[in-house]
Amino acid sequence: MALPMWFRCVFGPKLQRIHRSPDQTRPDGRTGRRGWLYQPRTLEKHTDSILGVASALWSLSYYSSPLLLCYLYRKGYICSSKLVPVSQYVGTVLVCLLGVACLRGLGRWRNPDYLQFITILEETKKNHTPSNKKKLACYSFDFAHWPADFSWREVSSPKLSKGGVSLLKPEPKHRGAADSWLNSVRTLPCHVISFLITHSFGRRMLYPGSVWLLHKAISPMLQQGQAKLVEEYEGERNKLIACDGNEIDTMFVDRRREGGPNGKTLVICCEGNAGFYEVGCMNTPLEGGYSVLGWNHPGFAGSTGVPFPQNEANAMDVVIQFAVHKLGFQLSDIVIYAWSIGGFTATWAVMSYPEIKSVVLDASFDDLLPLALKVMPDSWRPLVTHTVRQYMNLNNAEQLCKYQGPVLLIRRTKDEIITTTGPEDIMSNRGNDLLLKLLQFRYPKVMTEDGIRAVRHWLAATTQTEEVSVYNSYEVDDDWCTSVLLSYQTDRETHFPWSVGEDMALEGRRQLALFLAHRYLRNFETTHCTPLPISEFHTPWRLQ
Structure with a gap:
């Protein structure tokens, strides 16, 4: 023996x-x-x-x-x-x-x-x-x-293809000469170089949390954070098997038994490119008394695999299936909360599961490409564009526009990571573009050239005092804007895009554009990596 x-x-x-x-x-x-x-x-x-x-x-x-x-x-x-x-x-x-x-x-x-x-x-x-x-x-x-606690095979997910892989929308292919055999041969070197860049330093630059040396350096901190979640919050660690075979490390804190006002709502947290649930954004909703489910990207800490977009989507899919079929939450009780690059899996989740209650995106961006171009030489522009679109197409805005539910964007006014020219230029913050693209899709008649100009004027404010001053300078009547939207919602279909504002005067469209921008986006005067306090974690605006 x-x-x-x-x-x-x-x-x-x-x-x-x-x-x-x-x-x-x-x-x-x-x-x-x-x-x-x-x-x-x-x-x-x-x-x-x-x-x-x-x-x-x-x-x-x-x-x-x-x-x-x-x-x-x-x-x-x-x-x-x-x-x-x-x-x-x-x-x-x-x-x-x-x-x-x-x-x-x-x-x-x-x-x-x-x-x-x-x-x-x-x-x-x-x-x-x-x-x-x-x-x-x-x-x-x-x-x-x-040992595995849950597998994607235990349920039949409508988001999976016949082969068992959650599908991302492929990039559209251009017809004509671009599809010719000669062009394929001509662009073959570009494809090879893009592949090598992505699978060598490119993926590690984008997701440094998957680098073994970084994980080894911060492992004592991760152990401390995990101990706190298990011993103080009675967290439950679970291993989920995604449809691509990756093992996803998760932590669940159940507050339903405590009887608090937020305990029956589950917040699923999506971490940043060097974030782990042990020390990441999971702590913010925990302070608010929510039930929380955190998970690590493929290749991060206990999770296996590599954090490519398809693997990320597969991991997000099994996390949601676990929350519904194993933990017993309804999709209408789930809020997706993401920080930074976690906005990709968050927007994929609400696009794929439109019944989800709401989504909160903190310090996130609309598209990876502009941020990738800013750190590479201009001469590399065609290669960078091809590499991002082919292998790392984090198109958050496109995915978010397919979701019909409540959205809250948190913009950090001193953000140094998702700005294209520097933290001193707040108008280069890609959170602005995420907001504008969402509003332009949902309210195209309101977000005309004048409406966009008014919102940009408001976004240029760097302090809360300036923000209030710009908002008041347009004499926005909140009650009037609410009544206009409620009247439209009552008389017509509520699915976006809405045609509200098509017969409205210029002044009314400006007011409505600023009113909507103010409801969808909140400013937080800090840098990119500052933990979000619970006082800044709000329920997204819902018209009622």
Whole structure:
């Protein structure tokens, strides 16, 4: 019996933290809601350090392999006579590392905390019952070994194709000469270069949170954040299997039992390009008493895969299916809250599930292309355009315009990330373009040239005082604007776009344009990465 247990300890996951449970006490004998970091014994501690250094060296050599191979080739080391000794050396190193792993297993086998954990893990894998899962939730460990809690196969999603992949709208192809075989051959180098850029540094620049070195650097912070969610908010960690096979790491905090006014509303949070649910925007709705479901992008923390748009959509789809079919929420009780690049999955969600209650987009943009062009040389413009449209087409505004429900945009007036010329030029903030595109789609007769000019005048205000001054200078009558919209909504179909304003005087259209802009967008005087306080998290405006 001892040999199989030792074998499990050798190949078992790394245990990071023990969350307190009724049958456990801290190593110092104290009790309380807080857990404690797992304390490996001397043998396990040192062998684990050796294996950690080996893993880091392997990662560095993997990323630097093109340069390393070129160097070895120029020095004449890549030849049959020298490859044999190198292969023997590599084999010796692998045998030594296997021996170190066996010694680490021996150290774990002598630790009662690890033995208890590995026993619970094996029992949960065999019999995934709620009681076993509750016991397993008392431990934080390598998420790759966490048993799956929900799969897209458990439900039939109407958003999936026959092959089981959630579909993104493809870019329209131009007819005529552009489709010719000759043009395909001519543009082949551009396609190859775009592919290489996207799958090398391009994807990592866009989603730095998927870089192993960054994750390794902030892992203590992530462990602290996860411990807070589990121990203070009684969060439940779940592994979801998306339709592309990626494993999505999620955290759910249930407030329905508390009886608060917001507990029955579920806020699904979509993080930024270097954000994780452990330390990201999930904390804002938690402060407001909402039930909250956070998830990590593919390739972030415990989630597997790569954060390409299709994978992002697949992850968002399984998160929504989990919320509805496993957690028991109705789509009409779900609010999507996104920060920065998370606006892509948020707008995909409300486009694909129009019954969702509302969406809040904080510091988000309309389209990735203008932001990509600002950081690349002008001579690269055609290549950047092709690469973004082909592989990283984050077209938030286009997706948002297909949603009929309430929307709130939060613009950060000192944003330094989603501006194309700098934080001092507030009119280069791409949140402005997101608002204008949404209003132009929903209210085309109001957002004429004069209406757009009035809204741009209001958007140019850098302080709340200036904003109020511009709004008052147009003598906007809120009650009149509300009555006009309510009258239109009562007499006609409520699906956007609306034709309200087509027979309206110039002054009326300006008032209505500013009234709508003021209802759809709120300013927050801060920079891009400042956490949003709960005082700035509002329910989107709804005409009533």
